Amino acid sequence: MGALTVAVVMTPSPPSSCCSSAKRALNRLAGSVDTVVLVPHERTHGRTDDHTRVDGEVWAVPEAPLGVVKLLAGIADYRGVCGVDFLDVRQLLHNRGLATVGTGTAYGEARFVEATRAALASRTFDAVLLEGAAALIVTVTSSQDASIGQAFQCVELALDRSYTDPQVVWAWNVAETMGDLVDVTVLAAGGAPKLPKMYDG
16 A cells, blocks of 8 residues: 555663564564664663653653654655655665664754764664665754755765765755754665674574
8 A cells, every 4th residue: 555664673682581582573573564773772771870760761762763753754744945755755765674763953053964963973873774875864854044055964964974875865844943953863774685683592
């Protein structure tokens, strides 16, 4: 029926008694969806301290799953200056295998560049997958007080980190409530020919 299926999976931290089961389940899942975004649990560590409340950050939704949902929802809810068609995105992510996603925000004069750098350096973004990516999606959200050239800087910076020539789609969404804030989400897919060997055993 023309649907795009994207699975967002948080893998357990080794050593763990459930690692072998997780690997089997992940490989089965990969054969049933177009793209699998992996979120290694160990990369989400460091979010808490002695003052963290039980109902606080320890239960927060990791940035990568939230980023995927926000990215795809943002494409479907087009409200910007430069947008992409969902059919293009579906074609781009069809049978891409492994993917990684990162989000970043920034204020100030260099906010577009800094927000992109923050997305590429985010805790759950895998730079290795970007280096070999076959597909790249970049979404930028800002106020209208910016130029298309500033927004496209985000795409150029992401492309500079890739050693390949990936297919690219990008969107610039406008929200006047953003003020001086810029939000960038980068998704890179197809950077590995198959799912990695996560764990032994």
